[in-house]
Amino acid sequence: MESKFKKLVALIEESGNLARDYFYNEERFFQKDDKTLVTEVDTKIEDMLRTFVAEHFPDDTIVGEEGEDVIGNSGYVWYIDPIDGTENFVRKIPLFSITATRLGSGPEGSMAIVHNPISQQTFASFMGQGIYENQKLTTFSDKPAHTRQAIHVVSNPAEPWVKPAKHHLIHQLGKKYGRSASFSTGILEMAYVAAGRLDGVLSLLNKPWDSAAGLYLNKASGADISLFSDNAWSKYEGAIKDLYGESLRDRKIILMSHPAIHDELCAFIGDPKQWAE
DSSP: OOOHHHEEEHHHHHHHHHHHHHHSOOOOEEEEEOOOOOEEHHHHHHHHHHHHHHHHHHTTTEESSOOOOBOOOOOEOOOEEEEEEEHHTTTTTTTOEEEEEEEESTTTTEEEEEETTTTEEEEEEETSSEEEEEEEEEEOOOSSSSSEEEEEEEEOOOOOTTHHHHHHHHHHHHHEEEEEOOOSOOOHHHHHHHTSSSEEEEEEOGGGGGHHHHHHHHHHHHHHHEEEETTTTEESSSSSSGGTTTTSOOEEEEEEEOOOHHHHHHHHSSGGGGGGO
């Protein structure tokens, strides 16, 4: 299993070379029915990753952004996003990532990789054994690294309240904690929390392939994760796989952050929908 994990990391970093070549040259892109963007390199990289999974994990389920679901019987689910942050990619903004994660009901056999082809940073976790940045183990300090906290908000505009709520939350979180923003590359921002770069990320209804790898890295790193459901925040201790329900595509409101500020953040945010008002 560890050998397969290392092969996957190598494949993702190889696909990052392909993405980097496209990034620095002209790249054609298309608008999908949901008005999001897709490029030629999106489909090429997802095909590469799907081929790897089919060869090494033929009984696993695959859920990818660009292709049809493949339903397996192993109990494991792959979430693949060949370019997370496509709009940044087509605008030549070097904040995007290639992500793949295998989720089971526990740490055994699970893994996640998030790779930024431009910075050539790879954040990865194998069977929940901590989080590595370019093969170096990273750990949380007892307290956030800076006196001013950076709390980002990432989202999918699946419902009308999301955009205005995100706008107001970024403004007020910035006033209270020192800094808040969105880089429009959700999984990479989540990886930054796990690696201690950011102090928290609030995810509003992101699609599973836009959040699964980031959530797995945060769980492995020791970050606190809470789920907003039934009008209240509650700590989530379960498997990341189970967040997405039987449909494999449930969208959730999730907060991940450094443990020292987590409860305070939950109380400050409250019901995210109310910020739309």
